Amino acid sequence: MSQPHAYSVEEREALYRAIRERRDMRHFSGGEVADTVLQRLLLAAHQAPSVGLMQPWRFVRVCKPALREQIHQLVEQEREATADALGERRDxxxxxxxxxxxxCAELLVAALPAGRDAHVFGRRTLPEMDLASLACAIQNMWLAARAEGLGMGWVSLFDPQALAELLHLPAGAKPVAVLCLGPVAEFYPQPMLVQERWAQPRNLSELLFIDQWGALRDEN
Known part of the structure; x- marks a missing residue:
């Protein structure tokens, strides 16, 4: 039965298609992102839900080539450290x-602001909900970028303190994601780590429990 507030079939399919075809992109083809498009993507991020309406997202648009190179070097340093920690899978x-x-055409850093402890609503027992809210904003931008035909990649390989110092973040603020955004030659037909045989996704049926952890079906 169709719900009275449902979108049209075409609109729903467009939404589910963006979700299905979103990819964590690593290969970009240069070019540029029109300022009007970038503003739409940032507004999509800004319209994300947040616990207690705290809106804990801050975005730093990186425009200086020298700063971009410094961020690249931070990522490379952590890439080497991560490789060493992986042992036999290093190579x-x-x-x-x-x-x-x-x-990428555009580089942004998504960060949590200082002063988050003042927000208690929804965070008294789960203080990490500020991070969850920021993740929702990033996901909004990701889906909107896919709908615009642009690729986006979330890079988490960096030392947060080093990046915070590089961007002159205030004490207590924390960078969470380096976001690469821009035109791509093509979207991966499946997640890149699946293509490269690094990992395999699990089926939803393995991750959905009934009434208690580990119960995959109703035993009654």
């Missing part, structure tokens, strides 16, 4: 392309 990991900081 396999080093063959993966894990970021497009120097190749």
């Amino acid at each position: 396999e990991f080093m063959r993966l392309k894990v970021q497009g900081v120097l190749d």
